[in-house]
Amino acid sequence: MKFTKYILVLLVAFALNGCGVYNFTGAQPINAKTFQVNYFQNNADLVEPGIERTFTLRLQDLIQNQTNLNLTNSNGDLVYEGEITRYSVTPMTATADIRAAQNRLSITVNVRFTNKNKEEDNFEKSFSFFDDFPADTQLTGAQLTSSLDVIFERITQDIFNESLAKW
Template identity: 40%
Template sequence: MILNRLNKPLQIIMLLITAIGLSSCVSYSFTGASIPPEAKTISIQYFDNNASFIVPTLSESLTLDVKDRFSSQTSLILINKNGDLQIEGVITDFKTSPQAISGDEAASNRLSISVKVKFVNLIEPDKNYQTTFTRYEDYASSLNLADVQDELIKKINEMLVDDIFNKAVVNW
């Protein structure tokens, strides 16, 4: 083999050159995000709430959580409109439903939130998507939703943000 004949320093130099060459093709981060180096900006619009049940803080908290994720885990600059990458969405469903039945009563309930998201990548249009993400958390039926709602929304938002971020910029 050719590499066996080369001395160690030359092998290391060749390995470094190869690694640098490969890494210059796409921007990677420790989060797994794979963003084209030409993409410098992202715009994330306010997530309107069109669900039949409106939680006043849900739109704002989801919007801020998505913005925070992209700001903290990518090098993209957040701008108001017309970013190289663009995200917009609408909350389409917020509902509770009984899950585990024990006797004639629900032993647990499920809070579900659905968000329809449109992602536009002006640099790589083949990465564009429009899809609905639904996530949920179960809670004991003995609890009042109003008492656990904020904590459930926080957990569900985190999962929804993971879905939006991963589908947009994590290509694993």
């Protein structure tokens, strides 16, 4: 009976010891309290007005929602900055009469990440993604919003994974 109690206590101790590092977002524990997302300029050859602001806000929102870090305007422990370097629309598939059946919106964002507390985590890297849409649809209004949602969700999650989740 006494032996069983000791084993039970040891099992509980080991189980509780292993629970401190994991969380549901995949973010690793870091020695930071604040983050800063500088405004991402739109340096693409083809410029769609307003997407730089949308992207900047989406990145801020994702980090705020998936971590307990506080957003700051200056002197952040973690700093995200960069620029949109590519915005292009290209035909992807053709019909029998040689017309585009589907177009692809592609966006590339160059990101510089700085971790002031752990310099080996710093990086500069390009992230890109795309969304295909019917060629008979104009890339304005609801279609543009939908495509940007798909693309920015993927790019911001990739940036989060690279900088905080280490996947």
